[in-house]
Amino acid sequence: MEPVDQPEYVATHLKQLLAEDPETSEQGIEVLLVNGQLFLRGAVATEERRDAVAEFVARHAPGLRVHNDLVTYDWPEPTEAESLT
Amino acid sequence: MIRIAAVGDVHVGQDSCGKLRPHWEHLAENADAFLLAGDLTRCGTASEVEVLVDELRDVGVPVVTVLGNHDYQADEPDKVTGLLRDAGVHVLEGDGVVLDLPAGRLGVAGTKGFGGGFAGACATEFGEPEIKAFVRHSKELADRLCGALSGLDADVKVALTHYSPVADTLHGERLEIYPFLGSYLLGEAVDGGGAQLAVHGHAHNGSEKGVTAGGVHVRNVAQPVIRRAYALYELEPAALAPV
Numbered sequence: 001m002e003p004v005d006q007p008e009y010v011a012t013h014l015k016q017l018l019a020e021d022p023e024t025s026e027q028g029i030e031v032l033l034v035n036g037q038l039f040l041r042g043a044v045a046t047e048e049r050r051d052a053v054a055e056f057v058a059r060h061a062p063g064l065r066v067h068n069d070l071v072t073y074d075w076p077e078p079t080e081a082e083s084l085t
Numbered sequence: 086m087i088r089i090a091a092v093g094d095v096h097v098g099q100d101s102c103g104k105l106r107p108h109w110e111h112l113a114e115n116a117d118a119f120l121l122a123g124d125l126t127r128c129g130t131a132s133e134v135e136v137l138v139d140e141l142r143d144v145g146v147p148v149v150t151v152l153g154n155h156d157y158q159a160d161e162p163d164k165v166t167g168l169l170r171d172a173g174v175h176v177l178e179g180d181g182v183v184l185d186l187p188a189g190r191l192g193v194a195g196t197k198g199f200g201g202g203f204a205g206a207c208a209t210e211f212g213e214p215e216i217k218a219f220v221r222h223s224k225e226l227a228d229r230l231c232g233a234l235s236g237l238d239a240d241v242k243v244a245l246t247h248y249s250p251v252a253d254t255l256h257g258e259r260l261e262i263y264p265f266l267g268s269y270l271l272g273e274a275v276d277g278g279g280a281q282l283a284v285h286g287h288a289h290n291g292s293e294k295g296v297t298a299g300g301v302h303v304r305n306v307a308q309p310v311i312r313r314a315y316a317l318y319e320l321e322p323a324a325l326a327p328v
């Protein structure tokens with residue numbers, strides 16, 4: 001295996017690309033490459049971005065199966081406040 | 086009781102139209118002020134800010150924000166700031182604002198802040214120009230925060246930053262990236278400036294609750310951390326007044 005094909009480098013390059021490419025601009029996504037399969041973990045703001053990230057990764061890592069474990073922000077208003085005094 | 090709603094890292098984009106406002110439906114009943122801890126947008130473009138401004142319209146309480154690193158990505162932080170201020174949002178960077186609320190005067194001082202790491206494992210202003218510039222920038226922003234906090238004439242003082250002032254609220258993040266998530270200099274500024282609460286974002290995999298060395302409550306309100314539309318905090322001015 002060429003040094004640049006090492007899983008750590010492939011996953012890290014994808015993570016950097018997700019942050020730096022204007023198509024995605026997602027800095028907080030974890031990318032794991034295990035036994036030739038890619039796992040995406042973290043939270044993104046919308047369903048559209050969740051799908052777009054998986055499609056982007058698949059396009060930049062042809063031949064690798066992508067597991068999209070990203071969650072989306074859809075959290076409710078709070079029901080109580082924390083008292084700090 | 087002064088009631089504060091706070092959230093960070095909402096990362097508004099063109100696809101966010103109509104998606105945040107429903108989650109802020111009852112905010113004005115629940116809180117007296119709304120603090121945003123940066124990373125308001127995906128990339129800091131004018132069109133993204135316009136979506137956020139639309140979502141914030143008629144939210145019903147004063148809105149105070151700082152920018153985050155994402156809001157600098159398009160290299161137009163001044164334009165982002167200008168659009169938000171035109172919409173009536175208080176945008177802080179090394180300065181503060183005092184809000185006259187029914188329960189008392191809430192003073193908020195803010196800065197995006199920067200990295201550098203925490204006590205025992207921090208960068209120093211030494212070596213190459215690039216690292217010296219990195220550390221100097223962090224020092225300058227923290228110094229301005231301290232000055233802005235000290236200058237607030239308020240019953241309750243809150244420090245609002247994007248980067249974290251403590252390591253506590255980063256638990257869950259990988260240790261190797263702590264220097265990119267905050268700086269102890271911000272913690273010193275929070276303590277030195279007399280804040281009762283520090284609110285920040287940026288660390289999506291961190292923890293909500295922490296405390297500075299001086300005993301000030303710190304809350305990481307990045308939305309993936311709090312897993313709510315916003316966090317709610319209450320502070321009683323009378324309980325904080327010197328005896």
